[in-house]
Every structure is written in structure tokens, then in C-alpha cells.
Amino acid sequence: MKQNIQINGKTILVTGSPGFIGANLVIRLLKEMKSGTIISLDNMNDYYDPKLKEYRLGIIEETAKGSPVKHVFIKGNIADKALINDVFEKYSPNIVVNLAAQAGVRYSIDHPDVYIESNLIGFYNILEACRHSYDNDATGVEHLVYASSSSVYGGNKKVPFSTSDMVDNPVSLYAATKKSNELLAHSYSKLYNIPSTGLRFFTVYGPAGRPDMFYYSATEKLIRGETIKIFNYGNCKRDFTYIDDIVEGIYRVIQGAPAKSIGEDGLPIPPYALYNIGGGTPENLMDFISTLQEELVNAEILPKDYNFEEHRELVGMQPGDVPVTYADSEALKEDYGFTPNIRIKDGLKMFAEWYKSYKH
Ligand SMILES: NC(=O)c1ccc[n+]([C@@H]2O[C@H](COP(=O)([O-])OP(=O)(O)OC[C@H]3O[C@@H](n4cnc5c(N)ncnc54)[C@H](O)[C@@H]3O)[C@@H](O)[C@H]2O)c1
Numbered sequence: 001m002k003q004n005i006q007i008n009g010k011t012i013l014v015t016g017s018p019g020f021i022g023a024n025l026v027i028r029l030l031k032e033m034k035s036g037t038i039i040s041l042d043n044m045n046d047y048y049d050p051k052l053k054e055y056r057l058g059i060i061e062e063t064a065k066g067s068p069v070k071h072v073f074i075k076g077n078i079a080d081k082a083l084i085n086d087v088f089e090k091y092s093p094n095i096v097v098n099l100a101a102q103a104g105v106r107y108s109i110d111h112p113d114v115y116i117e118s119n120l121i122g123f124y125n126i127l128e129a130c131r132h133s134y135d136n137d138a139t140g141v142e143h144l145v146y147a148s149s150s151s152v153y154g155g156n157k158k159v160p161f162s163t164s165d166m167v168d169n170p171v172s173l174y175a176a177t178k179k180s181n182e183l184l185a186h187s188y189s190k191l192y193n194i195p196s197t198g199l200r201f202f203t204v205y206g207p208a209g210r211p212d213m214f215y216y217s218a219t220e221k222l223i224r225g226e227t228i229k230i231f232n233y234g235n236c237k238r239d240f241t242y243i244d245d246i247v248e249g250i251y252r253v254i255q256g257a258p259a260k261s262i263g264e265d266g267l268p269i270p271p272y273a274l275y276n277i278g279g280g281t282p283e284n285l286m287d288f289i290s291t292l293q294e295e296l297v298n299a300e301i302l303p304k305d306y307n308f309e310e311h312r313e314l315v316g317m318q319p320g321d322v323p324v325t326y327a328d329s330e331a332l333k334e335d336y337g338f339t340p341n342i343r344i345k346d347g348l349k350m351f352a353e354w355y356k357s358y359k360h
Helices: 020-032 050-065 081-091 112-132 173-192 214-223 243-254 285-298 330-336 344-359
Strands: 002-004 011-015 037-042 070-075 095-098 143-149 196-201 228-230 256-258 272-277 312-314
Touching (some): 011 020, 011 081, 020 037, 020 050, 020 243, 037 081, 050 070, 070 081, 081 112, 095 112, 095 243, 112 173, 143 173, 143 243, 173 196, 173 272, 196 256, 214 344, 228 285, 243 256, 243 272, 243 330, 285 344
Parallel strands (some): 011 095, 037 070, 095 143, 143 196, 228 312
16 A cells, blocks of 8 residues: 655655766656755765766756756765754655665675665664654654665576565675665664665666766776676676666655554554566676667767777676576556666667767
8 A cells, every 4th residue: 555645845855866866866856846845965975986976966956947846955974863863853854765875786895884884874864864753743754765776686596586585695795785774674664654665776777877887887998998897708687777767766656655554463564665676678798788889889989890899808707796687576567557668779879878978
């Protein structure tokens, strides 16, 4: 059962905006909402070039000029409890979308501290602030939506991956923090009746995406004439999801919160839900690379006669990596009437065209 959440006139806090997914979500909200306030909160860290975050913030601010919705940007760290409490006290958000996190599987091997700080302490601060939003009988937070990840499935052999699969064997610290978020959210939903929905995103890509992700870093390496490493000798399948599909999914999910109800014990049944959002058509890594190459040539980023064979090296599996990701998004379809449907060719074309305009 879903509780309809009206977004107009509401205050929506989006942490991790102007990160990749956060910025695109905020732009969509600014276009759709008739009134209200959106708060973007981000520490603008330099995990990748912060200029890209400034660029996305510029687009957000430009969009806000033509929107009836007020936009506020706060530069800050979700691991700073006092700051988070101040933000909740000052703005009383009705909806919270927590996307701020240290992302990336490989980076978590050499930089574990920042994952604990942002993904665990930061998320805990958000949960605590949601809990106290109901103090003194205030309406408080109507829906907490937060990012989880397909990486929680680790080396899951059963495909497609379903949220009912057992995911107790993470193969990276990043995955362990994301699974922990789901567990923490469940306990807070049960104890404090916070309607919460976790979303397991599957490899999100698109214009102004993350430079640490394969399609983006491969593009830059090929331009520099360097060699791209193809992991697991190319025997990887990824369920890639175009950014607009992810935003559509989040946008719908925000507006339907798990309904509150009381169980036989007289205590709340946790208003808790979890969904996959993924394309549902895993692509062979080699096919994905061929399409990327084609689109880079079509966008005239690379010449027609570029020798791609010379610029690739097949290497073994990396620690923390998984050979396959494949989303079962049936529940999202049933509950929100939506399945991601943007094709890789179209998505990579959009990326290549954006890249050309951004760099030239
Ligand atoms: N892009 C994907 O393929 C993908 C897949 C699965 C899950 N996710 C999750 O989705 C969310 C958004 O990912 P994204 O791709 O937009 O990444 P991103 O790195 O572009 O965005 C995350 C933003 O959070 C900010 N941030 C990090 N730690 C923070 C902190 N402690 N306080 C405040 N801000 C902080 C960063 O500066 C960044 O702008 C993340 O939680 C990520 O783990 C992304």
C-alpha cells in the first residue's frame, strides 16, 4: 500500500545535489513543481573534478530562475550532525532524498575512511534528523528516499537480481555501506514509523555523468591516445541505466511512500520499501564499448579511422568488481507503473554529444 505524497508546496531536501543523479533530479523537480522549496546539500568534494559539480549547479540555478519553486544550495557535509540538525530545524523538509555518498567500488579499497564518514555516519545523521522531525507532534518527514546500489548483490549468481535475493555477502566496503543503509533505514522505519524507500540503482550513465565511471574515463583516455583496460577480459555484463530513467523512477517513487499501519502487536509495521531501478537488459561490456566508440566517432570526438584495437588491453578481474549485474525491476513496474526503457545507443549518443559541447 502506498501513501500518495503531494510534492507541490513542499520542501524537498536532496543531499548529493549537484552530484550527477542529484542535479538531474533537482532540475526535474524544478520543472515539474508548481510551488515549494528545494534544498540541494553537497560538500562539493574533489573525488572527481568539482568543476563538473559547479557546472551542474549552474544549470540548476539557471533552471530555478524560470521556476516558481525556490532553490537553496547549502555547501556542507552530511556527516556534520550539527549542520544537518540546523538544516532540518530551519527548513523542516517534508521529503528527504539522500543521494550524498562516497560512490565507487574501487576507490573504497584505498580510501575506506570516507565511506564510513559519508555513507554510515552521514546516513545515520539523516535518519536521526528524520526521527526528530516528528518531535512535538510536528508533521515531519513524509517520505525518506535514499540511494542504495546494485553492488549489494555482489557475486549473486541468480539472475535477474531481485530485492528478495539474499545479499549478505558484500564484496566491497562500498557495497557493505549501502547494505548497511538499508538495514539502518529498516530499523528506523520500524522504531519511529518513518516512511522510507531504498533504491538500488544499476550503473547510471549519461550527460555530465561521473568521470570515474567507465564510459566517461574510457572516453577521456581514448581522446588522450591512452589504452583502456577492459576488466575480466571483457566477460562482464552490466545493466546500464540512463540518467533520465533513474530520475523518472525517483520522481515517481517520491510521490508514493509506504503506508503507515499498525501490526497485531500494536506497534507500527515498518513503512519500508526497497526497489531495483535498472534497465533490465544487461549489455555485454564489449558491445557497450563498440557502441561508445561509434557514438564518439558520430559526435566527431574521435576520427573515423581511430584505431580502437590498439588502445585496448584485456585484463583480469579487479577486487570488489562483479561479473554481472541484472535488475529485476518488476516491482517498480507494479507499484509505480514504470520500467526504464532508454536504449544504450540513444543514451551514449546523448553522452557523446554533451561531452563534445562541454569540452569545446
Ligand atoms: N551513478 C551510479 O551508477 C550509481 C549506482 C548505484 C548507486 N549510486 C548511488 O547514487 C547516489 C548518487 O550517485 P551519483 O552517481 O550522483 O554520484 P556523485 O558522486 O556524482 O554524487 C554524490 C554527491 O554527494 C556528495 N557527497 C559525498 N559525500 C558527501 C557528504 N559527506 N556530505 C555531503 N555531500 C557529499 C558529492 O560531493 C557528490 O556531489 C550515491 O549514493 C551513489 O552511491 C549511484
